[in-house]
Amino acid sequence: MDADLTRSAQAGDVTALGTLLVRHQAGMRAVALSLLGHSPDVDDVLQDAALTALRRIGDVRDPSAVGPWLRMVVRNACRTRLRSMTYPLSVEELALVAPDLTPEQQLDHHALRDWIWHAMEQLPPQTRLAIMLRHFSTSVTSYQQIAAACGVPIGTVRSRLSLGRARLADALLATADSAHGDASALVAASEQEARETLAAAERGEFSAVLDERWSPEVALLGGPEPIIGHDFLDRGMDSDLSAGVHQRVAHVVASRDLAIWEMDMLNPADDPEHCPPAVTWLMSLDNGRVQQLRLFHPPRVSGLTPEPVNQ
Structure with missing residues (x-):
């Protein structure tokens, strides 16, 4: 049975x-x-x-x-x-x-993955983000971390996850016979964009990427008040690179209007504690352009600090 x-x-x-x-x-x-x-x-x-x-x-x-x-x-x-x-x-x-897995099992595995993501797209963005972090990210998974990353109380995280699981079960049943898009293609495109963004920053072209792919009214959340526009983001990236701090894509999770970029932060060899070892970019998108951004530094885990950059 x-x-x-x-x-x-x-x-x-x-x-x-x-x-x-x-x-x-x-x-x-x-x-x-x-x-x-x-x-x-x-x-x-x-x-x-x-x-x-x-x-x-x-x-x-x-x-x-x-x-x-x-x-x-x-x-x-x-x-x-x-x-x-x-x-x-x-x-x-x-x-x-x-x-x-056999080719047949691989197809079944991929079909199941696409079905899950198709159902998840039916959830409200805040609920979906909590589930994406909890079950699909690699560094922001505990209730405390999700609460800190999203800027909400732990009780709100619990509520969103509980509601999200219940709605996901309903959405799975409702979409079982629907056509399901290729979820991996969406993630691959977001990962490529993350890599291109970092490469452009290394070339001194981060502002051009912001102009092309981010809303001019993008809001950086997390402080007492949102910081609007590109200037603060451009200065922050330039400051890190000037200090010898580089970022490296570690993991990407993406849906149609949310993207999570988990980055290793590589400090210079002569200043290995300059920045935390990792940062997670949590982005809300509209028509492919970033509208809101939160930056979260997961707590340092002993023995897992990325190697420094040798100058």
């Missing part, structure tokens, strides 16, 4: 995945309770695990082992919650994840 449901879920049947989650709900909750105790976080973790299962069901190599895989997803979600950082898979857990 599990094997048939898993294969159906991997082929894009959200009803089959829902049935699997119901069948294994008791075991998943037991794992969460054993690690978190009787905490309000248990329900949040189970919601996180359900969305992770939706995104990664295509990774299950042995469909009959989906029960242990779901419990592993919950266990990792609990550890993430406890440690406020991603917990790496153990060797025994990796055995449940396919190292390579």
